[in-house]
Amino acid sequence: MIIKNRLERTNFEKVKAGLAPAFTLQTWMNILAVILGAFLFSIGVNLFMIPGNLGDGGVSGLAIIILYAFDISPAISTLVLNGLLLIVGFRFLSRRGMYYTIFAVIMMSVFLGITESWFVQTNEVMLNVIFGGLFLGLGNGLVIRIGATTAGSAILGRIAHKYLDVKIANAVLIFDLMVITLGLTVLTIEQVLLTVVAMYINVKVMDFMIEGMNPKKAITIISKNPEMLGKLINSEIGWGVTMMNGKGFYSREENDILYVVINKSKLTRLKRLIQKYDEEAFVVVNDVNSVLGSSFV
Structure with a gap:
């Protein structure tokens, strides 16, 4: 300050x-x-x-x-x-x-x-x-x-x-x-x-x-293999990924959650990547009103 x-x-x-x-x-x-x-x-x-x-x-x-x-x-x-x-x-x-x-x-x-x-x-x-x-x-x-x-x-x-x-x-x-x-x-x-x-x-x-003019989407990914998906998003799409700690309410199992804010033009490519390597992954896509800062890889 x-x-x-x-x-x-x-x-x-x-x-x-x-x-x-x-x-x-x-x-x-x-x-x-x-x-x-x-x-x-x-x-x-x-x-x-x-x-x-x-x-x-x-x-x-x-x-x-x-x-x-x-x-x-x-x-x-x-x-x-x-x-x-x-x-x-x-x-x-x-x-x-x-x-x-x-x-x-x-x-x-x-x-x-x-x-x-x-x-x-x-x-x-x-x-x-x-x-x-x-x-x-x-x-x-x-x-x-x-x-x-x-x-x-x-x-x-x-x-x-x-x-x-x-x-x-x-x-x-x-x-x-x-x-x-x-x-x-x-x-x-x-x-x-x-x-x-x-x-x-x-x-x-x-x-x-x-x-609605911001061409960004926020994607939350819950996968059994978040480490692999995170590296693939970094290497194949060239985009930054944030990994957060999560826990299932019913199972009480801890698991890492991936969070990505990506250009809308790359959303389809990201979905295909997730489906290719983890068909059981749970993916949520949200609209983003505003984004500040840069993407970190």
Whole structure:
């Protein structure tokens, strides 16, 4: 801890003295992700949701309701409403995340204004539903993935995730459904139901962007010959393996358990290797949301 604090202090002093860049490559990549996410989000709202006479969830949904009812531009209403939510969110989210979120809110309002006159002419409302949900999910997912939000229900979703241990996508869906229900004041039941479908697509795409882009799988292997399998995984697949101590609950027999986090592309090869040398091995494959560090062979 002392070493870490010294390093952080040294880095800060270097930045302050102008010896180190204040913006790293990762910072610039995050900024680009926010800009792209805000643009895709605006495309979803202005080119598909509004032309299809559909609603939305969160602040953008409230902005669309205000548009339908009072003809006020979503670029203005989203900026005002999100500003109020940012005041609340500043108390609950990290300062780094809030900086990115403020930037995302500004970019989203800017792009909503720029794309306000854009439209895609379609004669099939389901195209608006599908592509509207797709672009909203891509935009939200890109921004949330780097630790920011597009404010609105997304910021409430991060608060719920932090304190209630609820998946961000599920929390956002709940808040969005509340706003969609309010949309019954300006939309027909059919339009609201179509909006729900679009929001479902939005959540699934966002969930994939946040948690499903990591091409990793975690494999737990219980074998009678773990030593041999571990060496084969090292030599034939070239991947690191962790060996853990285990004990059968019923038999009380102690046995080593292999644990591997591997690229999805090598999963089939690993399964074949296990089946070839130990057909009775018990194998469990789990999805991995995030991986930090390196593989050790």
